[in-house]
Amino acid sequence: MFDSILVAVGSSFERAPWGWGLLALLVGGYFKLKPVLVELANKRERDLLEERAEEMASMRERMERLEEKLAAAMTRLAIAEEETRSVRHDLASTDQLFGNFLDRVRAKPNDAAAIASVVADEWRRAKDRAERERVRLAELRSAALAKQVSAP
Numbered sequence: 545m546f547d548s549i550l551v552a553v554g555s556s557f558e559r560a561p562w563g564w565g566l567l568a569l570l571v572g573g574y575f576k577l578k579p580v581l582v583e584l585a586n587k588r589e590r591d592l593l594e595e596r597a598e599e600m601a602s603m604r605e606r607m608e609r610l611e612e613k614l615a616a617a618m619t620r621l622a623i624a625e626e627e628t629r630s631v632r633h634d635l636a637s638t639d640q641l642f643g644n645f646l647d648r649v650r651a652k653p654n655d656a657a658a659i660a661s662v663v664a665d666e667w668r669r670a671k672d673r674a675e676r677e678r679v680r681l682a683e684l685r686s687a688a689l690a691k692q693v694s695a696p
Contacts, residue, residue, distance in 0.1 A: 619688045
């Protein structure tokens, strides 16, 4: 079969001698255009690499912004959890204080006024502790907000 193809091509060049000229033009054109095609391929590859590098840089910047947002959200969550814990503690303290007051009054109903003054003192101390805790949490919140605002 390969022989028949060679015979057909060879005979066509015998019948039309311009076929050799066409073949020479095609082969010469290939060798003439090959450097241009290689340069085009290299340029396209460089462009693709530059595009990928730019995309990677923008992705890194986006990841950094998202990480900063995540850190800020986690800080807000930690502060909110701390506030919740403080409120629960205040509620438990108030509940315990009220329970103690009722138990003391039930045990000695005649001394209710003295018991009330002792419990009132304890209540004021508990309120002072709660207020100090609220101030501390407000400072934490403002520091976190200042840090978030100062970050570019």
